[in-house]
Amino acid sequence: MSNNLMDKIVSLCKRRGFIFQSSEIYGGLGSVWDYGPLGVELKNNVKKAWWKSVVYQREDIVGLDAAILMHPKTWEASGHVSGFADLMVDCKKCKKRFKVEDLKDRKKCEECGGEFTEARPFNLMFETYHGPVKETAAVVYLRPETAQGIFVNFLNILNTSRKKLPFGVAQIGKVFRNEITPGNFTFRTREFEQMEIEYFVDPKEADKQYKFWVEERFDWYFKFGIKKTNL
Numbered sequence: 001m002s003n004n005l006m007d008k009i010v011s012l013c014k015r016r017g018f019i020f021q022s023s024e025i026y027g028g029l030g031s032v033w034d035y036g037p038l039g040v041e042l043k044n045n046v047k048k049a050w051w052k053s054v055v056y057q058r059e060d061i062v063g064l065d066a067a068i069l070m071h072p073k074t075w076e077a078s079g080h081v082s083g084f085a086d087l088m089v090d091c092k093k094c095k096k097r098f099k100v101e102d103l104k105d106r107k108k109c110e111e112c113g114g115e116f117t118e119a120r121p122f123n124l125m126f127e128t129y130h131g132p133v134k135e136t137a138a139v140v141y142l143r144p145e146t147a148q149g150i151f152v153n154f155l156n157i158l159n160t161s162r163k164k165l166p167f168g169v170a171q172i173g174k175v176f177r178n179e180i181t182p183g184n185f186t187f188r189t190r191e192f193e194q195m196e197i198e199y200f201v202d203p204k205e206a207d208k209q210y211k212f213w214v215e216e217r218f219d220w221y222f223k224f225g226i227k228k229t230n231l
């Protein structure tokens with residue numbers, strides 16, 4: 001999408017009360033957006049329609065609303081602490097930060113021609129402190145995905161919902177990613193909402209279930225012209 005068209009969409013969304021930039025009167029906070037009076041209704045309608053189709057209209061999926069803050073071990077076990085990172089370089093002159101994968105072998109800063117620092121990983125999880133003491137032991141993360149809240153509650157749900165495999169858990173919630181190169185309006189932001197299902201199956205049935213989900217459940221999408229290769 002051209003920048004010009006995107007600018008028009010952003011300004012239309014603002015004029016009509018759908019989406020405003022966060023903290024706009026203070027100059028705005030980058031890549032964070034507020035949903036206005038019409039935007040919040042639109043978003044709630046989408047969430048309600050999704051919840052109805054995946055939770056209320058199915059026997060095999062239940063809902064969950066897990067907390068944003070989780071035990072830090074969650075993110076060590078999931079690999080996010082060590083792996084949820086992009087390799088970054090800084091320009092030594094203008095201090096701008098770039099993703100290595102975006103450089104495509106460029107050796108100098110495209111803004112000012114400056115030299116780059118060594119590449120190093122930059123973790124995308126927002127950190128904060130749990131409790132009143134600011135110390136390393138108290139570091140927790142704002143979740144970068146909702147899935148982990150589902151995984152850590154798997155046994156609780158299995159023991160209390162009378163579901164047997166295969167079954168799924170659906171969740172809608174805020175997630176946070178400290179994107180280095182955000183942009184393109186609401187398509188890549190630092191705070192956003194996910195709607196997610198984790199579907200649990202007996203490993204012996206994994207292939208069968210996968211085939212079922214890809215080839216039958218998604219028929220509906222294909223009717224709207226979405227190609228299988230895009231899923």
Ligand SMILES: [Zn+2]
Pocket residue numbers: 091092093094095096109110111112113114
């Ligand atoms: Zn530079």
